[in-house]
Amino acid sequence: xxxxxxxxxxxxxGRVVDGEAGAAPRRADVAIEGxxxxxxxxxxxxxxxxxxxxxxxxxxxxxxxxxHAHLRQPGAEEAETVESASRAAALGGYTAVVAMPNTEPAIxxxxxxxxxxxxxxxxxxxxxxxxxxxxxRAGERLAPMxxxxxxxxVLFTDDGRGVQDGALLRRALDYAxxxxxxxxxxxxDEAIAAGGVMHEGEWSGRLGLPxxxxxxxxxxxxxxxxxxxxxxxxxxxxHLSTAGSVELVRRAKRDGLPVTAEVTPHHLVLxxxxxxxxxxxxxxxxxxxxxxxxxALWEGLADGTIDAVATDHAPHPPEAKDQPFDQAPPGMLGxxxxxxxxxxxxxxxxxxxxxxLGPVAGRLSLPGLWWDMSVAPAAIARLGPLDLRPGGHSAQxxxxxxxxxxxxxVFDPAASWTVDPGALAxxxxxxxxxxxxxxxxxRHTVLRGEPVVVDAAAQG
Ligand code: DOR
Numbered sequence: 284x285x286x287x288x289x290x291x292x293x294x295x296x297g298r299v300v301d302g303e304a305g306a307a308p309r310r311a312d313v314a315i316e317g318x319x320x321x322x323x324x325x326x327x328x329x330x331x332x333x334x335x336x337x338x339x340x341x342x343x344x345x346x347x348x349x350x351h352a353h354l355r356q357p358g359a360e361e362a363e364t365v366e367s368a369s370r371a372a373a374l375g376g377y378t379a380v381v382a383m384p385n386t387e388p389a390i391x392x393x394x395x396x397x398x399x400x401x402x403x404x405x406x407x408x409x410x411x412x413x414x415x416x417x418x419x420r421a422g423e424r425l426a427p428m429x430x431x432x433x434x435x436x437v438l439f440t441d442d443g444r445g446v447q448d449g450a451l452l453r454r455a456l457d458y459a460x461x462x463x464x465x466x467x468x469x470x471x472d473e474a475i476a477a478g479g480v481m482h483e484g485e486w487s488g489r490l491g492l493p494x495x496x497x498x499x500x501x502x503x504x505x506x507x508x509x510x511x512x513x514x515x516x517x518x519x520x521x522h523l524s525t526a527g528s529v530e531l532v533r534r535a536k537r538d539g540l541p542v543t544a545e546v547t548p549h550h551l552v553l554x555x556x557x558x559x560x561x562x563x564x565x566x567x568x569x570x571x572x573x574x575x576x577x578x579a580l581w582e583g584l585a586d587g588t589i590d591a592v593a594t595d596h597a598p599h600p601p602e603a604k605d606q607p608f609d610q611a612p613p614g615m616l617g618x619x620x621x622x623x624x625x626x627x628x629x630x631x632x633x634x635x636x637x638x639x640l641g642p643v644a645g646r647l648s649l650p651g652l653w654w655d656m657s658v659a660p661a662a663i664a665r666l667g668p669l670d671l672r673p674g675g676h677s678a679q680x681x682x683x684x685x686x687x688x689x690x691x692x693v694f695d696p697a698a699s700w701t702v703d704p705g706a707l708a709x710x711x712x713x714x715x716x717x718x719x720x721x722x723x724x725x726r727h728t729v730l731r732g733e734p735v736v737v738d739a740a741a742q743g
Pocket of ligand 1: 353385442443444469566567568569595597598612613614615
C-alpha cells in the first residue's frame with residue numbers, strides 16, 4: 284500500500300474543466316496513478332506518502348496541444364532545440380506539440396521523421412511531427428507522403444510557404460484523401476504578397492514599408508477551398524489572420540466542407556500599429572493585421588468558424604532578428620505565453636473599450652478555451668489513442684476523468700507576471716510581450732502522470 288501511495292499524485296483544490304462549451308468548472312481533486320487519472324472528485328482522501336500539488340484558485344484542464352510549433356532542430360539549433368522548445372511548451376501548459384517541418388533539412392523523409400520523433404522521446408511534452416507536402420518545401424515535387432504516413436504522420440504542410448502550384452496541391456489532396464491524412468496550408472500567394480513585410484494598409488503607408496495585402500492570404504484560401512470541394516479531401520488552415528479569411532471558412536463550413544482552421548494568440552491581440560516603432564519583434568508572417576481583423580478573428584473563434592488557437596512559435600536568435608524591420612526574419616515566440624495572453628484578453632474583455640473583443644465577451648469563456656487549445660487541436664492532430672508504454676503516444680485533449688491519460692495543465696488565472704525574454708526557456712528572445720505584465724500563469728503541468736512543471740518551474 285505504501286508503495287502504491289508513493290506513486291499517487293493528487294492535484295488538490297482546483298476547479299476542473301474539460302473544454303466543453305458552456306460547461307462550468309467544478310471543484311474537484313484529481314488523483315493519478317501509473318500515468319492515468321484514477322479518481323476525480325471533491326475532497327479525495329490523500330493516501331499517506333502521496334505527492335500533492337496545490338491547485339487552490341486554479342483551473343485544472345487537459346494539457347494544451349499546439350498544432351503549430353517551430354522547433355528548429357535540426358538546422359537552427361542556435362534558435363531553438365527540441366529540448367528547449369518542449370521545455371517552453373511544458374511551462375506554457377502544453378503536453379503535446381506538432382513540430383513544423385521547415386527545418387534544415389526539411390522533414391520530408393522517413394529518416395527525418397524518425398530523427399525528430401527520436402529527439403522528442405525524452406522531451407517534457409509529447410512531440411508529434413508534421414511532414415512536408417513537397418520535397419524540401421520547394422513546391423515542385425510531392426514528398427513521399429505514404430512513407431511518412433506509415434510512420435504516423437497525419438498532418439502535412441509546407442508551412443513558412445504555401446503550395447503555390449494549384450495543380451500540385453490538387454494532386455497532394457488526392458493522395459491525402461487516399462492516405463487518410465490532412466494537408467495544412469500556409470495561405471499566402473507569393474505573387475500577391477511579393478516584397479510585403481507588414482500588412483498593407485494605413486500603417487504600411489505611414490511607415491513607408493512595403494505591405495502584403497489581405498488578398499494574398501484570401502486568394503490562396505479561396506483556391507484551396509475550391510480544391511477541397513473538388514477532391515473531398517480534408518484541409519486545415521494555419522494562422523488565419525484576416526476578416527475575409529474568417530468569412531470564407533465560415534461559408535465553407537456552412538456548405539459542409541471538411542475544413543478546420545486555427546488562429547494565433549498574436550493575431551488575436553496585436554495589430555499592425557505595433558509596427559510603428561519599426562521593432563523587428565513585431566515582424567511575423569502572416570503580418571499583424573487591423574483591429575477590424577482582430578475583431579473578426581475573435582468572432583470566428585466564438586462561433587466555431589475557427590477551431591483552434593495555435594502558437595506558430597517561431598524562434599529567431601538575436602543575431603538574426605535584431606536587424607532593420609524589413610530585413611529581420613518573420614516570427615515570434617509563443618509557447619510560454621499563449622494561454623496567459625488569450626485568457627488574459629478574455630478576462631480583460633469588459634475593460635476592452637475599443638471593441639475588438641467586446642462583442643464576443645460572454646460567448647467565450649476561460650473553460651471554453653480548453654476546447655480551442657486542447658480538445659480541438661488534439662482531434663485535428665489525432666493525438667491518441669491511450670498508449671502508456673514508455674515513449675508511446677499518450678491520449679491528449681482530455682477528458683479529465685478516471686481512465687484517461689494524466690496529461691494536465693493547472694492554470695492560475697489570477698497570477699500576474701512580467702515577461703522577461705531572458706527568463707523564458709526558449710533559446711531565442713523574440714517575444715512580442717517583452718516587459719508586458721500578463722495576468723494568468725501556468726502553475727503545474729503533468730505529462731503521463733509526471734509533474735514536469737511545478738509552481739511555474741520546469742522539473743528535472
Ligand atoms: O512568421 C512566421 N515565421 N511565419 C511562418 O509561416 C514561418 C515562421 C518561421 O518558421 O519562422
